[in-house]
Amino acid sequence: MLQVHCPVCKKSFLWTDDMPVQDKCPGMDCEGNYDIHSALKQNIDRHSPDVVKNILLCPSCSEEISSRFTLCRHCGQVVLGAQFFRKSYFFMAVCIFLIGLSFVFRYLV
Numbered sequence: 001m002l003q004v005h006c007p008v009c010k011k012s013f014l015w016t017d018d019m020p021v022q023d024k025c026p027g028m029d030c031e032g033n034y035d036i037h038s039a040l041k042q043n044i045d046r047h048s049p050d051v052v053k054n055i056l057l058c059p060s061c062s063e064e065i066s067s068r069f070t071l072c073r074h075c076g077q078v079v080l081g082a083q084f085f086r087k088s089y090f091f092m093a094v095c096i097f098l099i100g101l102s103f104v105f106r107y108l109v
């Protein structure tokens with residue numbers, strides 16, 4: 001038995017050995033088709049610890065991110081290592097830093 005998620009209606013159902021490998025979703029009013037091979041692959045991907053280890057996750061929304069210093073494309077937060085900032089806070093911090101810098105230059109020059 002295997003739990004299969006229909007890609008169309010997002011409902012899950014139990015697939016048994018006597019059912020065809022590819023067939024129409026048993027969900028009512030659903031035109032989707034399930035495919036046991038891709039469902040199996042998804043299950044393996046989800047449970048493999050090696051895959052999880054190599055994926056960087058956003059500390060804010062736990063979605064996959066491309067690097068440790070990036071702008072998360074899922075939630076829009078600025079990710080810095082294990083920390084994250086709201087974009088507006090980040091720009092405010094940059095502005096304050098620049099204003100501070102301009103003060104320093106004014107008094108030094």
Ligand SMILES: [Zn+2]
Pocket residue numbers: 006007008009010011025026027030031032
């Ligand atoms: Zn379905």
Ligand SMILES: [Zn+2]
Pocket residue numbers: 058059060061062063072073074075076077
């Ligand atoms: Zn995120």
